[in-house]
Amino acid sequence: MSTAMMGSDVAKAMKEHLIQEVIELKEKGIEPCLTIIRVGNREDDLAYERGAKKRMELVGIKCQVLELPENIHQAEFEEAFQKVNEDPKVHGILLFRPLPGNLDEGPVKAMIHPFKDVDCMSDINVARIFSGDEKGFAPCTAEAVMEMLDYYGIDPKGKRVTIVGRSMVVGKPLSMLLLKKHATITICHTRTEDLAGTCRNAEILVAAAGKAKLITKEMVGDGAVVVDVGIHLDESGNLCGDVDFDAVKERASYISPVPKGVGSVTTSVLANHVVRAARYLTTSC
Numbered sequence: 001m002s003t004a005m006m007g008s009d010v011a012k013a014m015k016e017h018l019i020q021e022v023i024e025l026k027e028k029g030i031e032p033c034l035t036i037i038r039v040g041n042r043e044d045d046l047a048y049e050r051g052a053k054k055r056m057e058l059v060g061i062k063c064q065v066l067e068l069p070e071n072i073h074q075a076e077f078e079e080a081f082q083k084v085n086e087d088p089k090v091h092g093i094l095l096f097r098p099l100p101g102n103l104d105e106g107p108v109k110a111m112i113h114p115f116k117d118v119d120c121m122s123d124i125n126v127a128r129i130f131s132g133d134e135k136g137f138a139p140c141t142a143e144a145v146m147e148m149l150d151y152y153g154i155d156p157k158g159k160r161v162t163i164v165g166r167s168m169v170v171g172k173p174l175s176m177l178l179l180k181k182h183a184t185i186t187i188c189h190t191r192t193e194d195l196a197g198t199c200r201n202a203e204i205l206v207a208a209a210g211k212a213k214l215i216t217k218e219m220v221g222d223g224a225v226v227v228d229v230g231i232h233l234d235e236s237g238n239l240c241g242d243v244d245f246d247a248v249k250e251r252a253s254y255i256s257p258v259p260k261g262v263g264s265v266t267t268s269v270l271a272n273h274v275v276r277a278a279r280y281l282t283t284s285c
Helices: 007-027 043-059 074-085 106-111 123-131 140-151 171-180 195-200 266-284
Strands: 033-039 062-068 092-095 160-164 184-188 204-207 225-228
Touching (some): 007 140, 043 062, 043 266, 074 092, 184 195
8 A cells, every 4th residue: 555645744844944934034124925927817727826825824925916807918918017027025926827818928938037937937947947057946846746755755866767748847847856866767748659668667657747547557666656746627527637546556655646745735835936036036136
């Protein structure tokens, strides 16, 4: 029987450290502040917003939301974004994406201050992650995977790690974070030949393909660590991940559930990034 890697336990462990860091900043007259920019009212955005605001409140970070209409014009959108970007009281900016089809995110990706880019939107932060620059902010979900492995004492050094998924949100940046920890990385996707065999060879398997229950028991080696990044609704309307949890848990040594797994850690990573951003901005600008 496997050990379930619960995101709430990881978030709780991060909380006390974050509270102390926020207290130290406030003693220096610095109030860490996150601004969430949301265009429209997509339910998934609103759900993450609620979780992010709660997490910021728990650790003492100020969190404000700039809600923009879905039919906003590009020029107005850029103007509103730049106003937040130039506000010295704002240390982190989280823009919910994807944007409505009438908007182009390219200009704001180019204009965002790299130290305020707390979810790795800009090309500068992407380059920092790929070059190993410590001041880069990785996407929160990718870093949440690393936090989970660390909390449960799973050292990727020298391990065979297979990541199923090649997005810039998880797969590619996560591969860089794992390489930095001296893991041996294989990146797969839904078009990989013998995907099952490649996955079975992994000592650590990360499922981030965006396909419900793609990873079955037959695709997991005995005693493997399985981290599920996906989130979907199954045929019964229940939340599920990229992994067939009930079947795979019989074979894995550690496995993260969906929900209550990696997703529960992302807002804590976001809070950590805002604290780091506040420190960078107030010492370098």
